[in-house]
Amino acid sequence: MSDGHPQRAGGPDDGAAPVPLRSSPGFRVGLSIAVATGLYGVSFGALGVASGLSILQTIALSLLMFTGGSQFAFIGVVGGGGAGAAAAAAATLLGIRNAVYGMQLNAMLAPRGWRRFAVAQVTIDESTATASGQRERLEQRRGFWTAGLGIYVLWNIFTAVGAFAGNALGDPKQWGLDGAAVAAFLGLLWPRLKGREPAAIAVVCALATVLAVPFVPPGVPILVAAFVAAVLGWVSHARATAGRPLEVEGLEPDVDPYGHRGRETAHEPRDARDARAEGDAE
């Protein structure tokens, strides 16, 4: 998004009086997304224990890994009987998008020195989405830190709550927790299925997975699908550069704190979206 967020001359960073925190749009949006996301840490906690991890291992994933998709991937593979290595591989591959978010945020927030190490840990879908929805530097920063730190605190608290509650539930199947896991993955996938192409990629990868299940050890079908998806990305990129316009799919953060990136507007050019966002703000 090299062109996405021009700094305004005379913005708060240049010495004008900044908006007080309680009426700051970045802070407000960050706070509401932090509460909404933090709460569903309870589902991760419960599913982590149901998948066979200990309470402490489940809590450790939220504290240390702290990227929802990868955490669900890890417990999803373990729950399906996969080896730790396959779980770690699936989680790591799903975390690659965070590097892309980091590159976007690096241009936006320009953290220096030790701050980069703190910024990195809270670089996730939600903090990226909150920051990139703001136009002024100060608001981008406030949005990023409010969402990032807010989610970090709440996600970890609710993971622990979910882990202890899940442990107390007893038989996870009786409570439909395996069904909850299926729903959770579909819920993570859903917002990324904007348009025909990502839906086709999803269907092909799901089919490749099901076909691979009888032939390879548990957990490995997920890596087969990752490979298929990478090949599809590579091939379609070659096709796109040969004349068709290119759209990067699946890399918009899976949340929309601003409510104007719905399915209807998914294929609107970014410039139009930005122009309207500006119109909304004024």
Added chain:
Amino acid sequence: MNLWAWVILASGAAYAIKLLGYLLPRRWMENERMTRIAGTMTIGLLASLTAVNAVAHGQAIAVDARLGALAAAAVALVLRAPFLVVVLVGAAAAAGLRLIGWG
């Protein structure tokens, strides 16, 4: 290697990848092929995880209450339910189907 080791290792890898975004030169961001593959892989992995959790039973394919959970979750998502509600709907569908003796 026990599971703890993989938890720590995968967490370290997740952090290293996040940090890499801040340390890599800017021109990598403009590498369309790289960002595109990161995007298709995100979709592919989540689709695969959905499928595995819905039908895999070890190395066998099993049709059971989890498919009902998948369908119920899809309906909830079409109706724009928030994530936590979608998860609860999935759990309720699977538990409910088992209660009436299916799967």
